[in-house]
Amino acid sequence: MKIMIVDDEPKIRQGLRTLLSGQEGMEVVGAYESAISALLAISEKNPDVLITDIRMPECNGLDFIEKIREKDERIKIIILSGYSEFSYAQRAIKYGVYRYLTKPTNPRELLMALRELGFNTRKNDGEAVGKNVFSENFEVGNYLVREAMNYIEVHYAEKIGLKSIADVLHISPNYLSDLFRLHLKDNFSDYLLAFRLKKACLFLELPQYKVADVSQMVGFKDATYFSTVFKKAYNATPLEYKNTAKKLY
Structure with a gap:
């Protein structure tokens, strides 16, 4: 590179x-x-x-x-x-x-x-190098929802929530919550959690990062809680997922 x-x-x-x-x-x-x-x-x-x-x-x-x-x-x-x-x-x-x-x-x-x-x-074995991490967001029809999704892309590792993002967009938290349900068929907290866990999967596939490192990287301050929600979502602990992913290196 x-x-x-x-x-x-x-x-x-x-x-x-x-x-x-x-x-x-x-x-x-x-x-x-x-x-x-x-x-x-x-x-x-x-x-x-x-x-x-x-x-x-x-x-x-x-x-x-x-x-x-x-x-x-x-x-x-x-x-x-x-x-x-x-x-x-x-x-x-x-x-x-x-x-x-x-x-x-x-x-x-x-x-x-x-x-x-x-x-x-x-x-990807020769496909285009990487992907613009923001590109999928423009498939969502509502401008404010896209902007919220883009904000999460930039700040997902930080302490963010419905209110902080609503403040950035100058709208009420309740309105933003309603927009997520309407346009994504999902609530905000579930979307944010799923986004962070998808990022965690990617980082767990990289051999240089430990589970505790990944927990911090994707915005979880408590590694135990991270492991709990990860297992609930993927039916495997982060360590089990990491060991299974070794074949991809």
Whole structure:
């Protein structure tokens, strides 16, 4: 996997280069301080993955991504940003960004996203590298429900709930709850739980993560509760699922 880094902060560029260069199967093909210099180098370096900040001198990171998308739909993009506003994530969704991570970024979370990309490539045996995690949400007809689903995509590992998402969307929790039942035929809490458990299945299939790690990654603070709800949903404990999935590595 060839990776290009774009960030105007020297310490971050060097830190990312050091972190990723030491990972098996990852090659950093360039680290640039500006979007313009990176844009000029993309055709030569031909990266599989681009890791970029949003706010940089000369060219806004989202404008940079738009320019890339005009020429190349193949490159998978991960944003690292000091800005967690949902409006940024909304525009990132439009451009098919694979992950939107806020600074300071947990290195484990970034590596998890990159390994997920690599894992999907091997598992799909040559199909397109990964999938825009937001794409399925646009099949839902109601705008507010789509926005709630997109918010969950970005923040599922955090402490979120019906009220916090309703506040972001400037609607009442009861109204959002009714919308979920109407358009998804499911209640909000069940949808959020199912989403987190599906993410957990993916991470459990990756050999480098322990069950306790996965519990934290998908928003469960109590590993025992995580194991209980996982077994209820999949008729297997997380450890049993992980051991069964080893054949996929």
